[in-house]
Amino acid sequence: MPSSRKPFLGLRGNALSWAVTCVSGSAFLLFGYDQGLMGSIISTPYFLNAIDIKLTDAETISTIVSIYDIGCMIGCLIAAVLGVRLGRKQMITIGLSIMVVGAIIQASSFSVAQLCVGRIIAGFGNGMNTGNVPTWVSELSKAGxxxxxxxxxxxxxxxxxxxxxxMNYGFFHLTGQIVWRFPVAFQASFALVALAFLPFLPESPRFLLAKERYEEADEVLAALADAPINDAGVQADKAAILTTIAHEDAKGQFSFLSIIYDKSGQKINIRILLAMSIQMLQEMPGINMVFYYSSVLFIGLGIADQTALVLGGVTSVSFWLGSVLGIFLVDKIGRKKLLYSGSITMLIGYCVYAPMISHGGDTQLWVAFGATCLVVAACGWSWLSVPWIYGAELLPVRYRHIGGALNAFTNWTFTFVIVKTGPIGLANIGWKLYIVYIVFTFLALPAVYFFYPETSGLTLEQIDGLFIKDRAHEVDEIERERAAKHGDEKGSIMAEATQLA
Structure with a gap:
């Protein structure tokens, strides 16, 4: 007897796509929450007293903050190795479960050692998440x-x-250990929400087809298109993905060696390098110094503790508002133009900020604060999202989980570099550290111009054609046929079924 169960909570089409985005966003919210969390609690007396350190101990503080990033790096490598077997959704589930354990250990800490262990464990989980979530979302989304x-x-x-x-500003007015323990424990709630809904959402159809799980893939593709399984468009989508997988197989079996030295003609090593380098370009301008250490930075400039927390909160709002703008721009004006606009605006902000803090004075400090808001807003609409988008787009199906994982690995590697060396650099050379950030912000412009393709509006299969010459003409021909058949000038290359299925 056929089951009357409606898959994916009965959601279809755009509703299903947005459900995937929101649940994955809850998983990714942990990524941002930790940055804001540590940026605001590391200066509170109750936190410092509980683990017996001083605010002036830059070495220990930077270790506590940055040790999380090492855990994330390891989690990304685990995702790269296991992702091909377990799939996107299962890796995210494991990552979220590990994060809950890490949050509990951190919230119950009474020593630097226990706190560091908790942060490493939480990092394992977050590394798995950040290495899989963008890929999962990308493979479940339409090209446009x-x-x-x-x-x-x-x-x-x-x-x-x-x-x-x-939250930390609100708890600042309280007394006792709850001031920092509750915010640390609260991060587990986001993971639990995502864990509750993940079982009801689809796995990537590209992963399912690569594993020859055809019936499940049919169900997912039909739900995403809000059409019957036997719909011509759904079957064309399926056939084109299968054709792309067949092309990959024809180039040779999957091999981790291709990450370093690729002889298949798919340029796997070059595409991996691009996916990794874009995250280095995101991190080296030092944006995470603001989020992990904002309250410490403002206090160091002579601003009172409570005011420093408020300014840190305003800075975070500026970053978020910039990210909202980025949602509407990233597909409309394209990845590259968005990155150009962000880098140029960040350069202007940094060039104002550095001389202001070098001279001191109340007026200069407020100008520096305004420049900080400009820098983070510009990063929010551009460099926040585009590197993660590229990480999920640039690799073919069988290597996409590795591309996403190594993309995230590079993010955490250079986040570690920034949050570990930043406080030490400020303590030794002061405002001159920002000259380094200005240089890297500038270098991002020619790097994006010369090395990165524009991928906006292209299907993942079309992006594959950008790197493989013998696929490029094929992609164009298939697009024209699909447009003629379905009246969809921006359709995907999935009509290849009629030729090559």
Missing amino acids: SRGKMVATQLCIAAFGIVIAYW
């Missing part, structure tokens, strides 16, 4: 809205920073 969907989850992550800062 894929950037918007990934940008939305990054916007939710940015809102996590806002929640953390303002």
